[in-house]
Amino acid sequence: MNLRRLRSFVTVAEELHFTRAAAKLFVAQQSLSKQIAQLEADLGTPLLQRTSRKVELTPAGEVFLVAAREALARFDQGVTEARRIGQGQQATLRVGFIVGAALELTTHILSEFTNRHPGVRVELHEFDFSDPTAGLAGATTDVAFIRLPSTTHGLVTTSLFTEPCVVGVSAAHPLGTRDRVRVEDLLDEPIAIGRTDDTVWRHFWSLANHRGGQRAQNLIETHSQSEEVEVVAAGMACNITPAAARRYSPHPGVRFITIDDYPGSTVAVAHRSNQLNPLVTTFVDAAKAVRDRESRIIQTIQCAPEFG
Template identity: 80%
Template sequence: MNLRRLRSFVALAEELHFTRAAAKLFVAQQSLSKQIAELESDIGTPLLRRTSRRVELTPAGEVFLAAAREVLARFDQGVAEARRVGQGEQATLRVGFVVGAALELTTHILSEFTRRHPAARVELQEFGFADPSAGLAGATTDVAFIRLPSSTHGLMATPLFTEPCVVGVSASHRLSSRDRVRVADLLGEPIAIGRTDDSMWRDFWTLASHRRGRRARNLVETRSQSEEVEVVAAGMACSVTPAAARRYSPHPGVRFITIEDHPGSVVAVAHRSDRRNPLVASFVDAATAVRDREPGILRMIQGTPGNR
């Protein structure tokens, strides 16, 4: 099996016409037919059905087409990266993240990746509430630290840890002196929520699964973490948020209280399933390696701290 046969098969699968596919590849139709026959022989099963009127993919051909496209894309990306490096340019990995990234694991992960790839250039970009995918949905990043649950259509996510949730309330709020609350204590409260079209993300942070199908009322939309904190401090709304808000978003007018019965938020390293950058797999490997060797940091992140 070789790349020439894969390219021949992909071209024919896209055109579903031997003459057009041969013209696209700048080869004779007889040569294309031979490439396809040899490929089917290598694999051991028909990939196409041929009749006098049409060409169509077999079920095996449909499966193989996805694999062939991925192999060719990775190979072409590798060639492009190798050429850039050979010409003195650095290979670049675009890393997106939402607020907090991977918390205290972030610097360890970045250090581990740069240790493995000292010649690579890492470009970091933070994304606000509007894009929980941290640039992956629009392909402006190669890999990202995201929070689940959120819409992950077309993405592959590797969980790193699960963090407890807390509710932020103003210092004068009726619940501010409590150490712990239950979701039932919050269902009648106005909730601050980031402005986004991701319904899964919105539902989680507005406690939708606890509302028995009823829509949350009195939602206050915000565009950033700092804006959300100010809204809470002013007593305009409460905010369901990760426990790390205590460390990353402290405010003298806000109290963070542990929520006993709401699931934790999962932090994951994610990438597109059709990824093109060969550095992505290495970044994911570095992230999981750091996660596995830092149990102390994980225990601190995943613990359920008391109120401050």
């Protein structure tokens, strides 16, 4: 069993057509068929079901396709990293985040990782509300701090903590003198929400799951946290936001009020499920180590002050 046979199998499995796969690999179809047959002989089981009309993966082929892709991705990543280091280039890990990142755990996690890999350059990339995956969806980052709930298809997530949600209202708003509200108090209010195509994200921050199937009638889309805060301060809308906004986005014209009956938002470290960069694994391990060690910080985050 060798890499050439693995690449041949993956190409055939993706094309489900020997002629197209052979053209893509720049080999003769007879040679490609022979490679697949040798691979099946090595494994002792058929990987493809061939008829005169079509090619299909067998159940064993479906399982092996996952393993073959992972093996090839890991090998290709190793080649890239070895060449980079051999040419004197510094290894780089691209870390994405949206506003707040991992809050007070952020610097601890970055320090933990750099202590484990002092020769690796960490690039930080901030993303606005339009991309809740913080660059993972477009493969512009290797690992990221993200907020859940959001769409996580194709991602592996590791939760760090969950914090309460609050509602931001202008100082002049009728609710501005209260220290607690319920979701039902907010359903008729205009809501500022980050502009994104992520339906899961939009539903959570617009209270969609509490509207009995009815669409929110008055949503004001924003591009950034600072824009959202200014909209709220001007009395144009309220916003549902993590409790950390009290510390990270204070504004003299905004009051943040605890929502009694709404679930919290989880901060997680995430990466693509097919991302096999060993630096990503180390970063996730560093994040988990900090999470488990810094229980006092997490307790402070999860037990935010009631009014601000």
